[in-house]
Amino acid sequence: MENKKNKTTRREFGDLKYGSLKKGGKQQYQREAITNDALEPEENGIHGEYENGAVIGRNAVRELLKTERAVDKLLVQRGERTGSIVVLVAQAIERGIPVIETEKAKLDAIAGYAPHQGVIAFAAEKEYCTVEEILQIAKDRNEDPLIVICDGITDPYNLGAIIRCAECCGAHGLIIPKRRAAGLTPLVTKASAGAVEHLAITKVANIASTVEALKKQGVWTFAAEAGGSSVYKTDLKGPCALILGSEGNGVSQIVQKTCDAVVSIPMYGKVNSFNVSTAAAILLAEAARQHHPTN
Numbered sequence: 001m002e003n004k005k006n007k008t009t010r011r012e013f014g015d016l017k018y019g020s021l022k023k024g025g026k027q028q029y030q031r032e033a034i035t036n037d038a039l040e041p042e043e044n045g046i047h048g049e050y051e052n053g054a055v056i057g058r059n060a061v062r063e064l065l066k067t068e069r070a071v072d073k074l075l076v077q078r079g080e081r082t083g084s085i086v087v088l089v090a091q092a093i094e095r096g097i098p099v100i101e102t103e104k105a106k107l108d109a110i111a112g113y114a115p116h117q118g119v120i121a122f123a124a125e126k127e128y129c130t131v132e133e134i135l136q137i138a139k140d141r142n143e144d145p146l147i148v149i150c151d152g153i154t155d156p157y158n159l160g161a162i163i164r165c166a167e168c169c170g171a172h173g174l175i176i177p178k179r180r181a182a183g184l185t186p187l188v189t190k191a192s193a194g195a196v197e198h199l200a201i202t203k204v205a206n207i208a209s210t211v212e213a214l215k216k217q218g219v220w221t222f223a224a225e226a227g228g229s230s231v232y233k234t235d236l237k238g239p240c241a242l243i244l245g246s247e248g249n250g251v252s253q254i255v256q257k258t259c260d261a262v263v264s265i266p267m268y269g270k271v272n273s274f275n276v277s278t279a280a281a282i283l284l285a286e287a288a289r290q291h292h293p294t295n
Contacts, residue, residue: 054189056116056190060121074120134173147219149211149242149243151251155182163196170288177205211243224243224244226264228262228264230266
């Protein structure tokens with residue numbers, strides 16, 4: 001579409017087309033009806049094809065758009081939108097990403113009925129890195145490695161929260177097992193509030209073998225379990241890895257035996273344990289404090 005004064009770049013937006021144009025130094029959007037035939041063919045079968053590549057929620061989508069990852073399209077809820085969604089749509093249009101307006105029920109189904117805040121992006125699955133690449137990240141930062149290992153975390157909300165804690169505390173990477181544990185699903189991405197975009201993550205076949213390999217690289221390994229030394233009295237400086245166990249069984253016995261030491265969080269109440277993601281926040285905050293003593 002073109003007029004005498006300017007050109008309008010139009011992108012698909014469900015049964016609407018939105019065009020951005022400059023007027024008075026501000027970006028505005030032009031809207032006109034289009035038929036369903038103009039929608040991209042993936043629209044009608046989007047749930048099955050893209051379920052595992054969904055990035056859910058405003059914070060997560062905002063962080064995704066900051067990266068260089070390819071984004072297939074952005075789904076936004078049909079109806080009035082204000083605030084940050086308008087900004088996300090503008091950013092998507094600027095990058096040439098198709099924006100499609102759809103019904104809330106479809107967004108609910110794609111998100112697994114987790115809160116999506118009216119927006120879901122579809123991107124290529126995050127590429128897993130290797131343990132060696134995590135160690136290289138620490139070397140490139142001129143820092144001692146700080147690694148988080150999840151030994152059988154099955155709840156996607158817990159895994160997402162742990163990823164968020166790890167990234168906030170400056171961890172260089174996170175390791176998860178290939179089987180019997182949560183992977184990088186849309187719920188995990190949502191729970192991480194976008195932190196998954198900034199943290200190196202690797203999947204390994206065997207946690208115990210990975211711990212042994214890290215020890216050979218000079219990394220001290222600490223299992224977080226009851227009955228260990230107080231984390232506040234434990235020297236976590238230098239290369240270290242913190243191992244967090246599953247919600248029901250904790251760190252497996254074989255992994256505990258492989259680790260250099262067991263650390264615990266002192267408890268003062270009647271309940272004898274923290275949720276694993278809460279424990280991760282406490283442990284990582286203490287490790288970060290020791291790794292960055294001048295801050």
